Amino acid sequence: MSYKKAKHILPEELLAAIQEYIDGEYIYIPRKDQHKKSWGSSTTIKAELDLRNANIYHDFLSGMARETLGEKYYLSRKSIQRIILKEKRKAANKQSLRF
Known part of the structure; x- marks a missing residue:
């Protein structure tokens, strides 16, 4: 602006x-x-966060502890838990759409 x-x-x-x-x-x-634009529509931040969150979920599924994920991605444990839950729901929705 x-x-x-x-x-x-x-x-x-x-x-x-x-x-x-x-x-x-x-x-x-x-x-x-x-004329309003949605958040992140002028930048690549949405795609970057989606990729980061997918990587967090992948690391979690690979056995990395929440505390370690928080340190690796500089996020609080609560944020890590929220991202994991969101990604888990997203994966479940994709799975249910296949059938």
């Missing part, structure tokens, strides 16, 4: 009206609903 100068964008009358409510402060103007 980048900042834009209101005096370069808004008509003087509108700028004056806004200054009646907030003068010299920062204000966030949200996107219209039809």
Whole structure:
């Protein structure tokens, strides 16, 4: 997100009206609903996290302890447990779709 100068964008009358409510402060103007982007849609972070989580689950299935996984991936034990449960459910759903 980048900042834009209101005096370069808004008509003087509108700028004056806004200054009646907030003068010299920062204000966030949200996107219209039809222009909103989902989290991570502009980057590769979703794919990176999916791969990391799949690797955590694979390591868990290979016998690695939760504590060791936490140290390896710099996550809390609770986060590791949450990821394992999520990946286990994902695998079960894939399995049930095959039949």
